[in-house]
Structures are given as C-alpha cells and as structure tokens.
Amino acid sequence: MSKIPISADSHITEPPNLYLDYIEPRYRDVAPHVVDDPKRGEIYVIDGMKDSIPMSLVAAAGKDPAELSTRGAKFDDLHRGGWDSSVRAADQDRDGVAAEVIYPSVGMVLCNHPDIDYKQACFNAYNRWLKDYCDGLPGRLFGMPQLAMKTPEDGIKEARLAKDMGFKGVMLPGEPEHEDYDHPDYDPFYAAVAEMALPLSFHILTSKRDMIRDYRGPRINSFQTIIRGNQDIIGTFIYGKVFERHPTLKLVCVEADAGWAPHYMYRMDHAYKHHRYWMRCEEMARLPSEYFKENVYLTFQDDWTAFKYRDSMNIERLMWANDFPHSDATWPNSQELLAVHTADMSEYDRNRILHDNVSELYGITLN
8 A cells, every 4th residue: 555655855944033032042142033135035144154045945835936036035925834833734735745854944054154153052942943843743743953063072962962852863064063074083973873773864055065156157057066065975974984884874865866876876886996096995895885775865856767767776765855845845746746756666666765764764653
C-alpha cells in the first residue's frame, strides 16, 4: 500500500517577533527584525550583514513563476502556516503530506554571519521558538535546530541540548568557525552525535561560496551554483575520511537535488583511483562512492532525474521534499507532480523515497 509522503525539507517563515522575543536580553537591541522598506516591502534586516532578506521569496509557494519578485511583500499576506503551526495542518493536507521536517529561512542566511557569538545567540533563540512551533502540531512537524559550531566542544553541548529538547537531528552551518569539518578535532563531536543518533543536515545557501552573488553572464546563471557548496561539504567528509572514522554518522544534503549524484560519485572514484598520489589523498578502506551511498542522504523536490536514475544511487538514501513555503516549492501541486515522476516505480521504491527513508532516519512514527 502506498504511504502518505513525508516532506524531508520544508521551512518556516520567521515571524517579526521571533528573535526579538526569544533572544537573550543583551542582543535584543540588535536582533534580526522586520522593517517596511518603501520600495521593497517588508524585509528582514540583520545587524552586521549588508544584505537584507525579502519576505516575498521566502513564502511564495504556489505563486505563478511570472509573479515571483523580491519586492512588495507584506508579512500578513504570506502563508500563515509558515509561523503559525495551528494552521499548518491545513497546508499539509492540501498538499497531501503527512508530516514535514522543518528548516529555517532567515536562519539559512544567518549561517554566514561573521560574529560567531551573535550567530549563536540567534540560533539559540530560533531553537527555542522552533520547539514551541513544532509542539503546536505534534507528530506532524519535526524541526531541525541550528548549531553554531563555535568549537567542536560547543557543538557537543549544543547537540545534547537539542536532543534534550526532543529534536531528531541538527542543522550545521556550511562552514564552521574552527578549522574545517574533516579536521580530527571534530572526531569527539561526530562520535557524540552518532551516539545520540542525530543526523547532521547541511542546507544549501549556508556556505559563503554558494550564495547567489558571484556569477558570470546573466544573473540567472548564478542559480546553477547553489548546490556547489553542499557538494564540497560531501567531498570534505568523504576524502577527509570522516565516514571511515565514524561509519554510523549520517549526513543529509538538503535541497541540493540528487540527479547529479551518480556522475559525482563516478568523478570522486576517478579522482581517487587516478590522482590520489600526486594530490596527496590518504588511502581509504573503501571507494568514495561507497561512503557516499552509505552515509549521505539527499533531499530533492521536482528533480525528475533523481527519480529516473534512482537505481544508480542508494534508493534508501533518497528523500523527497516539497520545500513549502519557499518559492521553489512544489506545494500545492505535489501529488500531481509525484503521480508523473513515480509512475514507473514499484510500491517499494515509491514508499522508500516518499516516506520510509525519512521516517527511519529520524525515528518518526506517525499518529
């Protein structure tokens, strides 16, 4: 029997009072907040960051692509389910999903804030708000709290707090404050989160290198760079032998699609077989593609190549998502899209990608 899908990547829309109400008092005067710009509409501004965040794209699910714009949005006109969990069930039912794994919106941009203490204060505030939000719709909302990763030791403390708060995974910034993620200093952190059964999520647009800013040619060409940051993270974990040292560690590559993965795995194996000596890559017990297939989960929306070439990957590591309420969302037409993209799939394959993989990864038992 076909199971009702679970979205492995959905989002909230941070309400104007989130950071103001939930942040520690000493940061309240500089907390991220919403302002009404006369030209751009309501936007989020963050102290210490030049770029503001237009709410119009953060919650544009269901809009005609011709109507997408970075201007003119009013917060009260956005999808209320983005910040009010009492109405989120109606959004889920309309799209035919049983539950959602929840990621931030403004919080993605905050991953690149230059002040680590400020970033940590914002993440702590968000996590407290997120718990309240998910508690408002138990069994259907599963939040991913944000860790600042000031040091590996701080990361362990943050992860334990997240576990105590009832969260089933954690979201890390694309770039940590201390060294890089393959450094041996992180081994105690990986051992701790593996023991706590907390998968590590890396969302697109949380690394400085994958922000839509530097590009060649027409601006739309910048859209092609979005997934690069996540690919670099995966390569860092694999070539850095993190998975060899921590075989039960799980990494979730969020919203970077999956259709590219077969070629990427081939390319990693090719580099390892032919170039590891002069490029000074340490010997590994297994091929890079084997670690990829075992330890890396991929989420995607309307990536038809991921469905088509699923047998070239590990079907038990592919997880569909609707990305509600963002502008890239398949909501409210996910069922129509899935009917086409899964038409040639067995019931087993369909259930794995749309439900079972995310359910088993996070230990989600639906009511």
